[in-house]
Amino acid sequence: MTVKGQCADRQTLTEWFELHGRDLPWRHSRDPWTILISETMLQQTQVVRVVERLGPFMERFPSPEAMAAASAGDVITEWSGLGYNRRAVALHRTAQAIYELHGGVVPSALADLLALPGVGPYTARAVRVFAFELDDAVVDTNIGRVLARWENRSLKPAEAQDFANSLVRRGGAWIWNQSIMELGALLCRPQPHCAACPVSRDCGWFLAGQPTPDPASRTAGVTTGQSRFEGSDRQGRGRLMRHLARQDVDEANLDDAMGWPGDPARADRVVQGMVTDGLVERLGTSYRLPA
DNA sequence: ATCCCGCCGT
DNA sequence: ACGGCGGGAT
Numbered sequence: 001m002t003v004k005g006q007c008a009d010r011q012t013l014t015e016w017f018e019l020h021g022r023d024l025p026w027r028h029s030r031d032p033w034t035i036l037i038s039e040t041m042l043q044q045t046q047v048v049r050v051v052e053r054l055g056p057f058m059e060r061f062p063s064p065e066a067m068a069a070a071s072a073g074d075v076i077t078e079w080s081g082l083g084y085n086r087r088a089v090a091l092h093r094t095a096q097a098i099y100e101l102h103g104g105v106v107p108s109a110l111a112d113l114l115a116l117p118g119v120g121p122y123t124a125r126a127v128r129v130f131a132f133e134l135d136d137a138v139v140d141t142n143i144g145r146v147l148a149r150w151e152n153r154s155l156k157p158a159e160a161q162d163f164a165n166s167l168v169r170r171g172g173a174w175i176w177n178q179s180i181m182e183l184g185a186l187l188c189r190p191q192p193h194c195a196a197c198p199v200s201r202d203c204g205w206f207l208a209g210q211p212t213p214d215p216a217s218r219t220a221g222v223t224t225g226q227s228r229f230e231g232s233d234r235q236g237r238g239r240l241m242r243h244l245a246r247q248d249v250d251e252a253n254l255d256d257a258m259g260w261p262g263d264p265a266r267a268d269r270v271v272q273g274m275v276t277d278g279l280v281e282r283l284g285t286s287y288r289l290p291a
Numbered sequence: 292a293t294c295c296c297g298c299c300g301t
Numbered sequence: 302a303c304g305g306c307g308g309g310a311t
Contacts, residue, residue: 024296043297049309050296083307090298120298140296181296190294220302225293229307238307277306 009199010167010176016198017179020186022047025054026130027178032106033064035131039123040091044223045082047185053082065104067095072278073289080245083238089278089290090118108132121161122221135173137164142184143177144221149188149214152204157220190216233270236260237279240271240287244280248288 024047026038037057041050060078061067067075072092079088094116098106106127107113113124121139128134139147139160147163148155155163168176187193192210200206205215216222229235236258243249243257255267271287274280281290 039296042295044295044306045308046295046310048295081308083309084297086306087298118298122297126296138296142296178296185296221297223295223297224303226295226306227304228292232305232307234305234307241307273305 009202010169012198013183014172014175014179017175017182021178021182022186025051030131030133032108032127032131033062034058035127036094036106036119036123037061037091039126039130040087040118041082043087043123044084049082061095063104064095064098064106067092068099071289071291073291076241076279076289077245080241085237085241085279086277087118093117093278094119106131108134110136129173129177133174135168135170137161137168137173138177138181139164139221140181140184141221141223142181142188144219145190145216146180146184146188148216148219148222149192149205150199150203152208152215154215154218155220160220233273236267236270237274240274241279244287244289248283248286250286251282252285254287 026035029035029038034054038050038054041054041057057078061070061075070092072089075092076085076088079085079091082088097116098104102112108128110124110128113119113127114121116124119127125136125138128136129138143164144155144160147160151163167180183197183199187197194200194203194206194210197203197206205211217224239259240249240254240257249257254271255261255264258267258270260266271280275282278290280287
């Protein structure tokens with residue numbers, strides 16, 4: 001593709017975003033702490049669910065210092081219902097690290113961000129792009145899917161990141177990353193709506209007739225289907241967290257609390273993992289949220 | 292049943 | 302590279 005073509009497509013896409021992009025709360029913020037929180041929430045939790053929880057969460061923990069002063073259990077409680085509670089524990093540890101290592105100021109250096117618990121390649125760059133407006137490129141599941149279809153081939157992690165980097169213009173990273181991510185979220189979905197896509201005329205996969213397998217399917221960063229939730233260890237973990245939000249649970253009642261009556265062995269095995277994850281503490285014969 | 296602005300330990 | 306990790310909405 002020509003450089004001229006790339007410029008045309010880029011402008012087409014950002015114009016589409018200005019017109020059709022969703023008005024999401026965090027897109028009005030450039031506060032690094034707010035962006036770090038929202039991006040952490042958005043790791044595998046849907047946008048509509050984060051929208052209604054971000055405000056109250058930020059009121060409870062308005063700064064890294066405020067969260068660092070709270071207990072891990074407090075953060076978990078405020079996190080309740082968002083799922084993958086390890087993220088709440090990681091966030092608490094990250095707040096403490098920011099307070100102790102960076103004077104309470106969210107760092108902007110990639111290496112500093114990547115060193116924070118629960119902050120990986122996506123979230124680190126998201127903070128840099130969406131808060132500090134630095135010229136980086138993020139690759140999430142949406143963008144990975146768009147890029148793979150655009151090139152009509154599966155991309156390895158480094159390939160996807162390099163390709164994404166090459167598309168960013170100086171000073172235009174915020175709007176570009178939002179635009180291409182929004183395209184993946186609204187149109188270039190797992191089941192794509194190519195008829196409404198503003199850049200389909202230059203999309204390799206579309207022009208090839210959308211052959212199977214979808215090149216996005218084996219591309220790095222594109223999430224795949226997960227194992228069944230009903231009857232899983234995850235379900236039992238979730239049940240126990242919900243109980244602990246109200247009161248401590250004695251080890252004798254653990255199997256009931258986790259929804260596995262008569263299977264204390266399983267309850268014990270799974271709760272061990274939760275202790276390792278920092279989600280629960282054992283005190284005497286009972287379990288509670290971490291102090 | 293499927294999907295969701297990933298990260299981490301293996 | 303792969304599997305575990307919540308939970309609600311459709």
